[in-house]
Amino acid sequence: MAMYVWFLIPLGLATWSGNSPVHVAVIWMLIGFGGNAVFYAMLSLGYNKRFTDHSLTIPQMWLAIIVTFYAQIYAGPLRGGYLLALILMFIFGCFKLRTKQMLWVSLSSSFIYAATIPLAAIVEGPAFNWVQSLILWFIYTTIMPMVSVVAGVVSRMRHDLAANRSQLQAALEEVTHLASHDELTGLSNRRWMMETLERERALAQRRDSGFCLCIVDLDHFKQVNDVHGHAAGDAVLQAFARISLKKLRGTDIMARHGGEEFLLFIPSDTVAAAEHCVQRIRETLAHTVFDGLPEDFRITMSGGLTHHQPGEPIASTLERADAALYQAKASGRNRIETA
Numbered sequence: 001m002a003m004y005v006w007f008l009i010p011l012g013l014a015t016w017s018g019n020s021p022v023h024v025a026v027i028w029m030l031i032g033f034g035g036n037a038v039f040y041a042m043l044s045l046g047y048n049k050r051f052t053d054h055s056l057t058i059p060q061m062w063l064a065i066i067v068t069f070y071a072q073i074y075a076g077p078l079r080g081g082y083l084l085a086l087i088l089m090f091i092f093g094c095f096k097l098r099t100k101q102m103l104w105v106s107l108s109s110s111f112i113y114a115a116t117i118p119l120a121a122i123v124e125g126p127a128f129n130w131v132q133s134l135i136l137w138f139i140y141t142t143i144m145p146m147v148s149v150v151a152g153v154v155s156r157m158r159h160d161l162a163a164n165r166s167q168l169q170a171a172l173e174e175v176t177h178l179a180s181h182d183e184l185t186g187l188s189n190r191r192w193m194m195e196t197l198e199r200e201r202a203l204a205q206r207r208d209s210g211f212c213l214c215i216v217d218l219d220h221f222k223q224v225n226d227v228h229g230h231a232a233g234d235a236v237l238q239a240f241a242r243i244s245l246k247k248l249r250g251t252d253i254m255a256r257h258g259g260e261e262f263l264l265f266i267p268s269d270t271v272a273a274a275e276h277c278v279q280r281i282r283e284t285l286a287h288t289v290f291d292g293l294p295e296d297f298r299i300t301m302s303g304g305l306t307h308h309q310p311g312e313p314i315a316s317t318l319e320r321a322d323a324a325l326y327q328a329k330a331s332g333r334n335r336i337e338t339a
């Protein structure tokens, strides 16, 4: 668009000084501004999505080529200056097009340029300088492919840069995810959970609300590895995470505390309500048949559940939950003990 506005100055001067007929400036404005308005409307209304070239760069370049060559037919000795408008348009093209597309546009435009030379000769009559015009055409036909190649290189560099940036973004997201999640189960990891618990502790204190913590441990898990192999053990851990997440509410948080131990945060004011939730997981697990393991294979869990006392450090809550877990194991496993 800026090109059309800027070239109105030389075009206006050429018209004012009698070097270019008025209709050229009128057509320049009508086609230039009207065409751009159409492209703007298409982009705003999303019609551009129907084309493979979403940016509509090629049609926009063609609009500039046609209107510039039209002005050039009547430009007389000023003819060469108008070609500079097309250099601007080719630089614009390099933001979106590949070298091949740029070359195609430059070569096909040089054919159209050739076709305008006899038309300019008709307009100018006997004063027309064929040699000068053919030299200008030769310059255009040889320089524009070079501009296209350079523009194509710039375009490729831009594409590579954008691809690198999105790869870097994806890697950053992955690193951020890995820093806060357990790779095997996809649950939050211990570090993230401890930070979250500190935040929840501060929030609970401010809101005068409570929450419960439960340490969950799979029973005799070592035997799973020993009898069925480490891969089967991994599959059991993953399945347990899935089962638990299905049974939890959106506000509950389950994290892998380490090994076959998990930490469960339940924002409940009463141990009874939290216990109900943990018991649901325990019962479901006890009846779960695992893919790839014998039909009669079952695994159970034990849990130590406690309520966070206002003001106490998280470590103290965890110590109590751990003691309750120890009690659950000592009492025969597959149970939840509260403290």
Ligand SMILES: Nc1nc2c(ncn2[C@@H]2O[C@H](COP(=O)(O)OP(=O)(O)OP(=O)(O)O)[C@@H](O)[C@H]2O)c(=O)[nH]1
Pocket: 184, 217, 218, 219, 220, 221, 222, 223, 225, 229, 230, 231, 232, 233, 234, 237, 258, 259, 260, 329, 333
């Ligand atoms: N497959 C697998 N095993 C793990 C992983 N992390 C820890 N373990 C195993 O978990 C087992 C834990 O065993 P123990 O601490 O003896 O506990 P347990 O056999 O569950 O016995 P109780 O807790 O007393 O019921 C060990 O054999 C660890 O190797 C893991 O990521 N994958």
